[in-house]
Amino acid sequence: NANEIRRIFNQFPNSNIQISQENNKEDLKEYYITHLPENTSEEIIEKLIEKSENSFLYASEVCKEIKFGRLSLSNLDSLPAGIYGFFIDSFDRLFANNKNNYEEIKPLIELLTISSEPITLEIAMDYLKCDEYVIRDMISKIMSFFPFKNNQIQTLHKSLIDWLLSSELSNKYYISKVEANKKLLLYIESIYTTGIYSDNNFVIKRFGQTL
Numbered sequence: 130n131a132n133e134i135r136r137i138f139n140q141f142p143n144s145n146i147q148i149s150q151e152n153n154k155e156d157l158k159e160y161y162i163t164h165l166p167e168n169t170s171e172e173i174i175e176k177l178i179e180k181s182e183n184s185f186l187y188a189s190e191v192c193k194e195i196k197f198g199r200l201s202l203s204n205l206d207s208l209p210a211g212i213y214g215f216f217i218d219s220f221d222r223l224f225a226n227n228k229n230n231y232e233e234i235k236p237l238i239e240l241l242t243i244s245s246e247p248i249t250l251e252i253a254m255d256y257l258k259c260d261e262y263v264i265r266d267m268i269s270k271i272m273s274f275f276p277f278k279n280n281q282i283q284t285l286h287k288s289l290i291d292w293l294l295s296s297e298l299s300n301k302y303y304i305s306k307v308e309a310n311k312k313l314l315l316y317i318e319s320i321y322t323t324g325i326y327s328d329n330n331f332v333i334k335r336f337g338q339t340l
Contacts, residue, residue, distance in 0.1 A: 164192040182211040216292045229270050239309040247281035
């Protein structure tokens, strides 16, 4: 029962957790000092540490956005807190004012979100029934979150997938695992039964997991 669980956990001191959190803050501070401009004030660094919520992925991505001029240290109040806040803020900027149409890119993001491994360019082309130019254009728009390396479209971090699969967290960018798997199942059935695609490794892995 709840009292028994509480009794068990109370046997363990929380000092180790506190020490770990303090060490993490020091590591984050060192990271920001190293990756931000030399004249960055300690006050700004402390604010960034607070907004990081102990996430090094957040720190890494924020420093990257600042480096490329997509975020500014002069307006920290508008900076989102936590990695999920960073994701939704970044997607909002990426797809703002119909600059990029999310619905057009969503099928590719669906495939990447539910796949257990990186997707090759050829599989993406075959799955979406698009030519190479279209797929490469899609990739270029979401490369910050889905890096393209060695002819494979990868995922930045598991937390991105967790965010996309949560309707509460990702809101209008939500990816339904059930709906995405239905589409993938139809695709896998077609290539598995006809044998028209040679990447059997991908087919076997995804076919078994989807069923």
